[in-house]
Amino acid sequence: xxxxxxxxxxxxxxxxxxxxxxxxxxxxxxxxxxxxxxxxxxxxxxxxxxxxxxxxxxxxxxxxxxxxxxxxxxxxxxxxxxxxxxxxxxxxxxxxxxxxxxxxxxxxxxxxxxxxxxxxxxxxxxxxxxxxxxxxxxxxxxxxxxxxxxxxxxxxxxxxxxxxxxxxxxxxxxxxxxxxxxxxxxxxxxxxxxxxxxxxxxxxxxxxxxx
Numbered sequence: 424x425x426x427x428x429x430x431x432x433x434x435x436x437x438x439x440x441x442x443x444x445x446x447x448x449x450x451x452x453x454x455x456x457x458x459x460x461x462x463x464x465x466x467x468x469x470x471x472x473x474x475x476x477x478x479x480x481x482x483x484x485x486x487x488x489x490x491x492x493x494x495x496x497x498x499x500x501x502x503x504x505x506x507x508x509x510x511x512x513x514x515x516x517x518x519x520x521x522x523x524x525x526x527x528x529x530x531x532x533x534x535x536x537x538x539x540x541x542x543x544x545x546x547x548x549x550x551x552x553x554x555x556x557x558x559x560x561x562x563x564x565x566x567x568x569x570x571x572x573x574x575x576x577x578x579x580x581x582x583x584x585x586x587x588x589x590x591x592x593x594x595x596x597x598x599x600x601x602x603x604x605x606x607x608x609x610x611x612x613x614x615x616x617x618x619x620x621x622x623x624x625x626x627x628x629x630x631x632x633x634x
Contacts, residue, residue, distance in 0.1 A: 441620035457496035469598040475605040481536025493528035516575040523571025554606040
């Protein structure tokens, strides 16, 4: 007489669900993307994702993150960029210019967040507005940092403020192109993450079955 064994088998399968990131984690992702983008594009003048990352910090996180994210991106990447590319200017001049650059990105973050705060919904129009806002913010950033460049570096070389702005014009056009490139790409990506979360694999198991 054979023996009948009853057993239970647990069949495990992997599924994917969307999980919203806590603000500190989301900020860390923004910082990581900003640092990586800046380092990869450091050799291309005025082509950078930091301005758009700053806008996203203000739009999607707000509060203290509007300051922390852009300052962290620059603070982490600056020593590496300086070590690789160097500069002939004095440390004091570079420190003064850095003050203008850092405050410029914080300004972009705060103003961008204020302009977009009530428009954060998943629509094509949102990305279009976000991209459009990046243009005047890019120009304002370049006007501010060019003034810092003249104040701490240009004057040492005998340049007037108009000379500096004249030289800056072509770089500002490149910077606008950079913003128009990164704003829709990063804007759509991080807006989707903000509203819906990121894919997270998880195990699921059906009810045990008898054999």
